[in-house]
Amino acid sequence: MNLAEVYAKIGAQLDNELPFVIYRKKEENSCTAFLQQDATVYTTNSYSEAGFVFAPFDLESEQAIVMPYTKSEVITSATMPFSDVDRVENIADKVADCEKTAHITLVEKGIHEIQNSSLEKVVLSRTEKVTTQLDDALQLFHELTLLYSNAFVYFWYHPQVGQWVGATPETLLKVEQGILSTMALAGTKTAEDGTPVIWGDKEKEEQRIVTDFIVSGLSHITDNLKQSAVYTHQAGSLFHLRTDLECTIAEKTNLKDIITVLHPTPAVCGLPKEKAKSFIMANEGYKRTFYTGFLGPLHMGAAQKSELFVNLRCMEVFAAHVKLFVGGGITKDSVAVSEWEETVKKTETMKKVLRIVGT
Numbered sequence: 001m002n003l004a005e006v007y008a009k010i011g012a013q014l015d016n017e018l019p020f021v022i023y024r025k026k027e028e029n030s031c032t033a034f035l036q037q038d039a040t041v042y043t044t045n046s047y048s049e050a051g052f053v054f055a056p057f058d059l060e061s062e063q064a065i066v067m068p069y070t071k072s073e074v075i076t077s078a079t080m081p082f083s084d085v086d087r088v089e090n091i092a093d094k095v096a097d098c099e100k101t102a103h104i105t106l107v108e109k110g111i112h113e114i115q116n117s118s119l120e121k122v123v124l125s126r127t128e129k130v131t132t133q134l135d136d137a138l139q140l141f142h143e144l145t146l147l148y149s150n151a152f153v154y155f156w157y158h159p160q161v162g163q164w165v166g167a168t169p170e171t172l173l174k175v176e177q178g179i180l181s182t183m184a185l186a187g188t189k190t191a192e193d194g195t196p197v198i199w200g201d202k203e204k205e206e207q208r209i210v211t212d213f214i215v216s217g218l219s220h221i222t223d224n225l226k227q228s229a230v231y232t233h234q235a236g237s238l239f240h241l242r243t244d245l246e247c248t249i250a251e252k253t254n255l256k257d258i259i260t261v262l263h264p265t266p267a268v269c270g271l272p273k274e275k276a277k278s279f280i281m282a283n284e285g286y287k288r289t290f291y292t293g294f295l296g297p298l299h300m301g302a303a304q305k306s307e308l309f310v311n312l313r314c315m316e317v318f319a320a321h322v323k324l325f326v327g328g329g330i331t332k333d334s335v336a337v338s339e340w341e342e343t344v345k346k347t348e349t350m351k352k353v354l355r356i357v358g359t
């Protein structure tokens with residue numbers, strides 16, 4: 001099926017108010033869509049079914065939604081262009097001063113908590129509303145695929161839940177034929193064209209915390225974990241520190257066991273996990289819902305391949321506006337105003353496509 005035909009099918013799902021997800025994996029030049037044939041909200045607790053899962057940050061009080069393979073038409077486009085040409089400049093637009101003050105106050109509270117308790121790291125986030133005049137969010141998906149070849153790009157829709165679009169740099173896990181791969185991705189910098197990124201101790205520590213958490217968690221399910229050296233990962237105009245991890249897993253280890261170990265990592269929550277989560281819930285002042293949750297295809301094909309991505313650099317789409325979600329890791333060395341600026345830079349990942357589609 002060519003791309004225009006796939007997009008026409010998506011248009012029909014929207015017209016008929018039927019759920020779907022369309023996604024393009026990193027460095028792939030085709031996209032896949034699950035077109036659910038009814039409007040039921042299917043949920044999963046076991047992650048044992050083939051399908052596409054869309055899970056919230058807080059799995060204790062909200063449920064993971066699945067588009068079951070057996071209830072969906074699954075289609076793939078033949079080829080898809082990607083240009084990776086940065087056609088849009090970063091623009092430092094005006095964000096309301098009250099939003100800046102509120103985020104800085106939140107970050108300062110986080111730093112204070114870290115200095116005065118056993119909390120080592122907490123990821124604090126905010127939302128930002130941008131007024132739009134979109135025909136449909138498919139335009140956003142398409143532009144994101146053109147702009148970010150190194151991201152998992154998606155557009156997810158359920159008439160009873162909402163619409164989400166994103167381009168995330170972070171893989172939560174990939175399981176294929178008994179091999180599990182994951183990554184520790186954290187720390188953020190921007191760089192002038194061509195100049196190498198210089199990492200400071202703050203970023204090195206916040207990323208090390210993520211690696212250590214994953215290594216310690218996976219030690220309960222494997223004894224042969226291999227880990228790469230830390231390296232720089234580019235995500236649009238941002239750079240992150242990254243470590244790749246890989247191990248074999250016993251046949252009896254199911255996907256739920258692995259998700260329970262890995263989600264949420266300190267790349268999106270903090271350390272210790274429960275303490276950080278409580279701080280987030282009590283202080284962020286909004287519900288993250290699917291931001292910093294995870295999404296992706298489950299148990300696909302003969303190899304039963306599952307690939308889950310962390311829902312970052314994403315937005316929830318409404319009739320006349322979108323809501324952007326951005327956050328950053330706070331440690332004892334954080335400077336509140338720099339953390340604010342980091343979230344502003346992260347919003348650019350989405351604002352670039354909003355500008356292209358002419359909002």
Ligand SMILES: C=C(O[C@H]1C=CC=C(C(=O)O)[C@@H]1O)C(=O)O
Pocket residue numbers: 123125170185186187188240266267268312313325326327328329330346
């Ligand atoms: C929580 C986010 O990013 C995470 C992933 C990479 C780098 C991060 C950081 O530098 O703080 C975050 O841990 C976000 O983009 O909203």
